[in-house]
Amino acid sequence: VSPHNLQVQIEAVVSNDFPILVVTEGTPRDGYVVGETTVNPAKITIGGSEQIVDDIERVVAKIDVTGLSEDTDVAATLHYYDGNGNTMNVAQLTNNLGDKGVSVQMLRTKKVALKFNVSGTPASGYTYTGWSSEPESVVVCGTKEALSEVDEIEVNASEIDISGASSRVEQTVDISPYLPD
Numbered sequence: 001v002s003p004h005n006l007q008v009q010i011e012a013v014v015s016n017d018f019p020i021l022v023v024t025e026g027t028p029r030d031g032y033v034v035g036e037t038t039v040n041p042a043k044i045t046i047g048g049s050e051q052i053v054d055d056i057e058r059v060v061a062k063i064d065v066t067g068l069s070e071d072t073d074v075a076a077t078l079h080y081y082d083g084n085g086n087t088m089n090v091a092q093l094t095n096n097l098g099d100k101g102v103s104v105q106m107l108r109t110k111k112v113a114l115k116f117n118v119s120g121t122p123a124s125g126y127t128y129t130g131w132s133s134e135p136e137s138v139v140v141c142g143t144k145e146a147l148s149e150v151d152e153i154e155v156n157a158s159e160i161d162i163s164g165a166s167s168r169v170e171q172t173v174d175i176s177p178y179l180p181d
Contacts, residue, residue: 015047018059022076022102026066033141034065035105039076041096046080048093057083063102075101107141113152114138114175120163128162140179153178 022037039061046053061076068074078095080088116131140150159173 011049011051013047014050014053015045016053016056017043017045018056019043020078021058021060023060023062024065024104025062026064028065028106029067029069031109032069032106033109034068035107035141037063037105038103040103044078045096046093047095048090052088052090052093055082056080056088057085061102063104065104065106068104068106071103071105073101073103108144108147109139109141110147110150111137111139112150115152115154116160116173117155117157118160118162119157120161120165122162123164123166126166131160138175142180146180150180 019042020039022039024034024037028034044059046056046059058081060079060081062079063074063076065074078090080090080093082088114133114135114137116133118128118131122128138153140147140153142150153175155173155175155178160169160171162169
C-alpha cells in the first residue's frame with residue numbers, strides 16, 4: 001500500500017439547533033402570491049464535527065413555487081451557509097429533518113380602488129374640486145373569502161385636512177391601517 005502511513009485528524013462531534021429560513025424561488029400562477037410558509041419542525045438539529053457545525057451561520061430551505069395556486073406541501077432543499085454567506089459542504093453532517101417539506105399558503109390577489117375623504121373648508125374664495133391619487137388603485141392579497149369583502153379602500157377624512165387651503169394640497173397617506181385583516 002502506498003503511502004504506508006495515513007494522517008487522521010480527530011475532532012469532537014457536536015450537535016446544534018438552527019432555525020430554518022424559507023426562501024421561495026419561481027413565480028406562482030397569475031393572480032396568486034405566496035402567503036405564509038411554515039416548516040415542520042421549525043428548527044433542525046445538525047450534528048457533525050465541531051469545526052464545521054460552529055461555522056454554520058444559517059440554514060435555508062429553498063422551495064419552488066412555480067405555477068402554484070393552492071395551499072400545498074412542497075419538498076425543500078436545505079442549504080447551509082457560513083458567516084460570509086458561502087454555501088457549505090455538508091457531506092459529513094447529519095440532520096433530523098427527514099423527508100419533511102414546507103407548507104405553503106397561496107393567497108389570491110385583487111386590484112382595489114382607493115377612496116379618499118377630506119375634512120375642513122378651503123380659504124375664502126376657494127372651493128374644493130376633488131381629489132386624485134397616485135396610484136389610483138392597489139393590489140391586495142388574501143384568502144378568497146377575505147377578498148370578496150373588499151371592493152375599495154376608504155381613507156378617513158381625518159387624514160386629509162384642507163382647512164384654509166388656497167392652492168393644491170399634496171399629502172402622503174399610509175393606507176395600511178385601512179386594510180382589512
